[in-house]
Amino acid sequence: MKKIKVAVPATVANLVCGFDILGMALNDPFDIMEIELTDEPIIRIKHTDGFNLPEVTEQNVAGVALQALIADYGKKIGFNVTVCKNIKPGSGLGSSAAGSAGAVVAANFLLDNYYSKPDLVRFAMNGEKLATGVKHADNVAPCIYGGITLVRSVFPLDIISLPSPSLFVTVVHPQIEVKTADARQILRKEVQLKNAIKQWGNIAGLVAGILKNDISLIGRSLEDVIIEPVRSILIPGFDEVKSKSKEAGTLGGGISGSGPSIFMLSENEIIAKEVEQIMINMYNAIGIEFKTYVTTINSQGVKIIDSE
Amino acid sequence: MKKIKVAVPATVANLVCGFDILGMALNDPFDIMEIELTDEPIIRIKHTDGFNLPEVTEQNVAGVALQALIADYGKKIGFNVTVCKNIKPGSGLGSSAAGSAGAVVAANFLLDNYYSKPDLVRFAMNGEKLATGVKHADNVAPCIYGGITLVRSVFPLDIISLPSPSLFVTVVHPQIEVKTADARQILRKEVQLKNAIKQWGNIAGLVAGILKNDISLIGRSLEDVIIEPVRSILIPGFDEVKSKSKEAGTLGGGISGSGPSIFMLSENEIIAKEVEQIMINMYNAIGIEFKTYVTTINSQGVKIIDSE
Numbered sequence: 001m002k003k004i005k006v007a008v009p010a011t012v013a014n015l016v017c018g019f020d021i022l023g024m025a026l027n028d029p030f031d032i033m034e035i036e037l038t039d040e041p042i043i044r045i046k047h048t049d050g051f052n053l054p055e056v057t058e059q060n061v062a063g064v065a066l067q068a069l070i071a072d073y074g075k076k077i078g079f080n081v082t083v084c085k086n087i088k089p090g091s092g093l094g095s096s097a098a099g100s101a102g103a104v105v106a107a108n109f110l111l112d113n114y115y116s117k118p119d120l121v122r123f124a125m126n127g128e129k130l131a132t133g134v135k136h137a138d139n140v141a142p143c144i145y146g147g148i149t150l151v152r153s154v155f156p157l158d159i160i161s162l163p164s165p166s167l168f169v170t171v172v173h174p175q176i177e178v179k180t181a182d183a184r185q186i187l188r189k190e191v192q193l194k195n196a197i198k199q200w201g202n203i204a205g206l207v208a209g210i211l212k213n214d215i216s217l218i219g220r221s222l223e224d225v226i227i228e229p230v231r232s233i234l235i236p237g238f239d240e241v242k243s244k245s246k247e248a249g250t251l252g253g254g255i256s257g258s259g260p261s262i263f264m265l266s267e268n269e270i271i272a273k274e275v276e277q278i279m280i281n282m283y284n285a286i287g288i289e290f291k292t293y294v295t296t297i298n299s300q301g302v303k304i305i306d307s308e
Numbered sequence: 309m310k311k312i313k314v315a316v317p318a319t320v321a322n323l324v325c326g327f328d329i330l331g332m333a334l335n336d337p338f339d340i341m342e343i344e345l346t347d348e349p350i351i352r353i354k355h356t357d358g359f360n361l362p363e364v365t366e367q368n369v370a371g372v373a374l375q376a377l378i379a380d381y382g383k384k385i386g387f388n389v390t391v392c393k394n395i396k397p398g399s400g401l402g403s404s405a406a407g408s409a410g411a412v413v414a415a416n417f418l419l420d421n422y423y424s425k426p427d428l429v430r431f432a433m434n435g436e437k438l439a440t441g442v443k444h445a446d447n448v449a450p451c452i453y454g455g456i457t458l459v460r461s462v463f464p465l466d467i468i469s470l471p472s473p474s475l476f477v478t479v480v481h482p483q484i485e486v487k488t489a490d491a492r493q494i495l496r497k498e499v500q501l502k503n504a505i506k507q508w509g510n511i512a513g514l515v516a517g518i519l520k521n522d523i524s525l526i527g528r529s530l531e532d533v534i535i536e537p538v539r540s541i542l543i544p545g546f547d548e549v550k551s552k553s554k555e556a557g558t559l560g561g562g563i564s565g566s567g568p569s570i571f572m573l574s575e576n577e578i579i580a581k582e583v584e585q586i587m588i589n590m591y592n593a594i595g596i597e598f599k600t601y602v603t604t605i606n607s608q609g610v611k612i613i614d615s616e
Binding site: 018019020021022150151152153158160162187188189190191192193194196197198199200201202203204205207208211212217220221226 | 326327328329330458459460461466468470495496497498499500501502504505506507508509510511512513515516519520525528529534
């Protein structure tokens, strides 16, 4: 196998209360990447998506992730990469993570799965470092593992794969710009102990709910008393979308990653679509361009769709 | 049934990283309580243990818990209670929780299990309020449910029962006084966000480890970066007991509740006993009176041992 085409999922980091530790892969939207293994020590990147992302290896998330992989691999290899992004950069849906994670997973297929998943997360985190300045794993881990992942620790890397409950996910991406670095900067460096205790009660509840497949417990635990009250200010319509979605019967939800996308988890497709309609009405009324998705949890991560 | 005798377990609150939310019941030590149902609206309490605890209903943890139960029950009933405590007050092993939880569970047996477990936790929390000034559930919940419990929220009360891994628990109670109120007061009201994130990563890891029965993950998650660094200062020998126990192969451990007892979790009895020897040597060397236990997790909670 010399050439491979993969579908690379969008991801929702944080999952409401699990700031910096939880993430979930979605079945929609996804990027398409084609990667060819060569014996020239060069990485060539081409974007066919019109997002005007840099194609210079050192400035491209896939480029730096593949550089890290090649440096570790040692032998003289290179890659030709063609990327067609559907996950819009800056959406809060793990667009940069998809770039770096998709590239190294596809490369690893071409190298006969030489590397383990934690290795691939390590390589892909170089892309996150380029995009946000910090080596985070909360988007690359679910992109590579699929389903819901818990990043217990980044140094040393400790990723725990959790089961995927059969829930529906409604996402709206209001097309305003929220820079990850800005969204991080507005957070207070200190939090009240009593709020931290509430938060870790909810995280423990959410993890227990996912592992016990206790949908009601998942719903009760989807509460963020630390990050959301600060970050949601950056997203017009957030509070109303959330409260109306709750009235419509959604389990709960919040900001996807650092925003501006909002996601809601629902037990069935009828509620998920009702939530979508609430989102559509809201952003039509506010007059902000937006895109919505009604999808499910992607339990597999990066998928091969073609190979030669 | 008019009279019942129960064994009421000691409990370890917090479980290292789960401050105020996690707790675990032990098979040893335990209190013995005898409760008789009467049709006089009086609660009579007698201690046979020599700890000089108050026997006046309003000043006794079992007394106030039973008062709350009777007030809710509505009918004209009373109880004669005889308590023989083995869980030393002030040990950090849930002595007050055992008093209130044991009383209401035993009373409920005599009332043909009229109340649910969450009801009993609500009544028993009145004892905690009397003992510590705050309605906490992290000791009474595992005492009533058995095994390991997660108190996601106290108001509204939300308790999640977790499975009991087959681990051995070594406990040392150095007989110094650490008042719960003091141990709470020395905590900072604010914590660094980066430490809170570490902590909730570990809590999520611990809960996942317990539910997946992944002993290595339980061990990796037994880390407390917020409470232990402050409270351990109150316990002479803590750091050395912990580091030597780790060298001996224990999974990990920390302060039981607000101390001064220290507990360690081990995969087998050989390590658990080695840890006990480390504790014995340490407190003999320091010259502090102490008591040790090598036991297992009590998965049942309060047990009936006799009834008439």
